[in-house]
Amino acid sequence: xxxxxxxxxxxxxxxxxxxxxxxxxxxxxxxxxxxxxxxxxxxxxxxxxxxxxxxxxxxxxxxxxxxxxxxxxxxxxxxxxxxxxxxxxxxxxxxxxxxxxxxxxxxxxxxxxxxxxxxxxxxxxxxxxxxxxxxxxxxxxxxxxxxxxxxxxxxxxxxxxxxxxxxxxxxxxxxxxxxxxxxxxxxxxxxxxxxxxxxxxxxxxxxxxxxxxxxxxxxxxxxxxxxxxxxxxxxxxxxxxxxxxxxxxxxxxxx
Amino acid sequence: xxxxxxxxxxxxxxxxxxxxxxxxxxxxxxxxx
Numbered sequence: 657x658x659x660x661x662x663x664x665x666x667x668x669x670x671x672x673x674x675x676x677x678x679x680x681x682x683x684x685x686x687x688x689x690x691x692x693x694x695x696x697x698x699x700x701x702x703x704x705x706x707x708x709x710x711x712x713x714x715x716x717x718x719x720x721x722x723x724x725x726x727x728x729x730x731x732x733x734x735x736x737x738x739x740x741x742x743x744x745x746x747x748x749x750x751x752x753x754x755x756x757x758x759x760x761x762x763x764x765x766x767x768x769x770x771x772x773x774x775x776x777x778x779x780x781x782x783x784x785x786x787x788x789x790x791x792x793x794x795x796x797x798x799x800x801x802x803x804x805x806x807x808x809x810x811x812x813x814x815x816x817x818x819x820x821x822x823x824x825x826x827x828x829x830x831x832x833x834x835x836x837x838x839x840x841x842x843x844x845x846x847x848x849x850x851x852x853x854x855x856x857x858x859x860x861x862x863x864x865x866x867x868x869x870x871x872x873x874x875x876x877x878x879x880x881x882x883x884x885x886x887x888x889x890x891x892x893x894x895x896x897x898x899x900x901x902x903x904x905x906x907x908x909x910x911x
Numbered sequence: 912x913x914x915x916x917x918x919x920x921x922x923x924x925x926x927x928x929x930x931x932x933x934x935x936x937x938x939x940x941x942x943x944x
Binding site for chain 2: 757790
């Protein structure tokens, strides 16, 4: 069995059929531990949690933006994955400002967003996120440090357990940071085995020469977008691009 | 004068934080869950 893990791009948010995301199309038959809004800590944790139960021969992971962080709260967060909760830097933003980020308007999604923000305020998560981002989480250093650790942690776990895997990500900016890379970050970065990654092709030379993540690639190539997610066509084309690498890293070993 | 210095430091920290948050949001765009 192949396990797919990641955030809403893997889960299939805003798709008419949530089974049509690129990791699921690649895998064919799969188990899914992805969840909308997941942070990289959550992605590593849920992948390992499922692998520990056995029966997983291959894993496809799409890492998310590093500015999200998962915590296990001391109380019911009111969310389905409670007491685990991945916070993000938008949790305290006004609905009006968030709505201005929508590519396409959607009243139902806006209603859900208001409900979710209200819940975060009532439980205290919004206050916690405010303090956390103010003191720690808004630094690029902390984003890179925590995300690189999660990537190396999961990579080493999968290698130790001899589970074949392929990694990709939503956005590659974390590999081209503005923050100076010190010994700690450099050490973590050098431990990442990029032979097991699929990164999307760079755009035209005047746009970018760096490899891209799924979200960047879909946005830059102007694929149809829902409120904020690339829709079916981007997933279909991404699957075609990734197929060879997936066959090499995961599929052959599963058969 | 201490209160003035404290107020000044608080304002500086607040401005620095808001700038960092703006930069973070550029790196981590709002993606509806």
